[in-house]
Amino acid sequence: MTFIGNKSDLRVVGTRPVRPDGVDKVTGRAVFGADAIMSGQITGKVLRSPHAHARIVSIDASKALKLAGVKAVITAADLPNIASEEAFVGEGPMNFRDLSLNCMARGKALYEGHAVAAVAAMTDAIADAALALIDVKYEVLPHVIDVEEAMAPGAPILHDDLFTAGETPKPTKPSNVAKKVRFTIGDVEAGFKAADVIIERRYTTAPVHQAYIEPHACVAAWAADGQCTVISSSQGHFMIRSYCAKLLGIEISNIRVVPAEIGGGFGGKTLVYLEPLALALSKKAGRPVKMVMTREDVFRATGPTSGAAIEMKVGATKDGKITAAQAVMKYQAGAFPGSPINPGLMCAFAMYDLANVDVLGYDVVSNRPKVAAYRAPGAPMASFAAESTIDDLALKLGMDPIELRMKNAAKQGSKTAYGVTHGVIGYEEVLQAAKAHPHWSAPLGKNQGRGFATGFWFNIGGESTGAVFVNEDGTVNVVSGSPDIGGSRASMVMMAAEVLGIDVEKCRAVIPDTSSVGFTNVTGGSRVTYATGMAVTQAAQAVVEDLKKRAAMIWDISPEAVEWKDGEAVPAGANAGGFDPLPLAAIAMKSAKTGGPIGSEVSVNAQGAGPGFGAHICDIEVDPETGHATILRYTAVQDVGRAIHPGYVEGQIQGGAAQGIGWALNEEYIYNKKGLMDNAGFLDYRIPVASDLPMIEAVMVEVPNTRHPFGVRGVGEVPIVPPMAAVGNAIRGAIGIRMEHLPMSPPRIRAAIDGAKMPKAAE
Amino acid sequence: MAKVVISGSSCHEFTHGETEFEVAATTFRRLIPELEARFPGLGTHVEEYMAVAIDGVIFQDAYDAQLKPESEIVLIPKIGAG
Structure with a gap:
């Protein structure tokens, strides 16, 4: 893939055209999952466990089935009892048996909200009445919610067949610890011996939900001939197809998934919950079945990201050289294994060039919903701990926090704790931009503090398909298999227009169903502009080559004698002939005479996505009476490689920062003694709203990734990594106390202030 | 010969603790x-x-990724994301 992203040569990339999906979304014309309709559809609803942990003794649906208007009831007995099999389909390793059991409990309900049965009925009211008539007998079991309590001896065991992987010798007793994993470089003990200063701290973070505004929704039909159609909001309609095929035993060619518009995902829509149930209900009912979650369902039954308990130790010499870093991280996986412990361990210190690192992690199940990916999964909690500790190190050393990071910054050639040597990266450039920003040197007032923190995310590539078709009038359709969550329609048409040399308004983006474009992985991992963009760019380049051949045919000269410039075929030189330029539209008009329709579809499995780094500066004022922290100013600096549409990139940075601020200050699941969630709604689960935040200033640093034609690095995940530590460091600056537990909500801050004022009895 | 480096513990059960070795591939x-x-x-x-x-x-995933004699090949867990 040739790099063509020199900024001075670009005419479309880097501009800010109007978003292609904007009018549909602001006028309400966009069709989201809950808006989708199939002829003859009926309603599906789910009966969920009221217990955190319970054996399902029996399910009697006979009364529900006798209710007029009820068309079908399903339980796990109606779904294939599939064997344990791991694969990498969506956004991480997935065990299909676990996924199936998460969609519908079999034998045991493992968390409050776990689906135990589902009904299809003519109306919502009948479906609700039917759910009430299903008689489920439970044997309530002891439950465990907290990650460290789940690891403790004697904790209630969720799975009798779960044995800790990574232990030597192999355990003989089941455990809630699904996996133990470690990354080590150098000799941390020697590193700590060489340190003049050592900071040790223990942090905890609460599980937080992705809090997408649109609840999960789908409509599905299983036709009499076995052909299935699903319309749903997700981060990948091919992922929906793959999972439904596997969980229901359907051949992939018999499932067509149509992508609805999506109202947010952030990683949480990379799994299936409703789609297999809707299909199974449809098969039984003989009608299309529509299912829409309530907000309470979303909180109680879909994946948050892990809460964590993290112990961290960092040592440095007096001049600020970090000599060793060590961490133990315990991540909640929810009811089934699969927390993002690996990336957490790998990201914690990836910003630094360190000789001695030892990070140990545990993947732990407990009676909570199974975790799902959430922007840079695993990294934010790890960075909260690492960057809070590094900040305290700077304080103890009397060093400027940016200077300390500069002194230890990862650069090209630095080896990470997970063994990989960094290539061309922009961390130093990000630090320099942050240091030079006026925010860093602006004055602060009373009760105010400034925090600084940085973060890293790998970014990924993967399988994508993109196609470019030239219409008869010279306009262009750009087709891809990536649902547009963060602006990919705009970036795809811009890259195509750049290569074709035409105005972006001449290009329209289309995201068709799974039977109409080649396989494409989910929209996630900050991969779409990189990988799907690569496919679209290559397709556009193939079209340009074809257009040159067509022009040569029209002029009756050799194709080598034709060049493509600013959207027109031109003779390569005087020897080629004195022809007037042939615009794309003129060539398109003659496509029938020159070989037929003009278009190209390219599928890639993109590798070598360039990692991203961010640095955030946060000013906070704490009200000492209430403990309320007000964000006064927030600046987020990030290496974005090359911004295709800077407005969307800024939006990604601002959105990630906003979600991270919510994670830092307010968001948490609150469980009662029965293991039931007490705040399953946006009234009590507090995400930031516009009035909570100042305008977040996004500063883009561009260190191109030359493995992408335009230099793209993924941008969607890095910005959620630094905020918790940036906020915590600002609070520390304001009140002089290190907050070690997330969220740093007003009661916790107030308690910390009160605690600091109290005399210490033991001293 | 190219050098394989195993950084994480997930492969240790296969290599019995060996973390670096050379390969001809x-x-x-x-x-x-x-x-x-x-x-x-x-x-x-x-x-x-x-x-x-x-x-x-x-x-x-890349069967055709080239390994040079001086290459360093680090085995790491697959990376997902959100």
């Missing part, structure tokens, strides 16, 4: 049977669950 595709022959089970594990970083560039 010239592509990732050829690396898999070589790993399998040397440490039974490791080739399959790498193919199914691991990514590789070849001279700092991460490949999640």
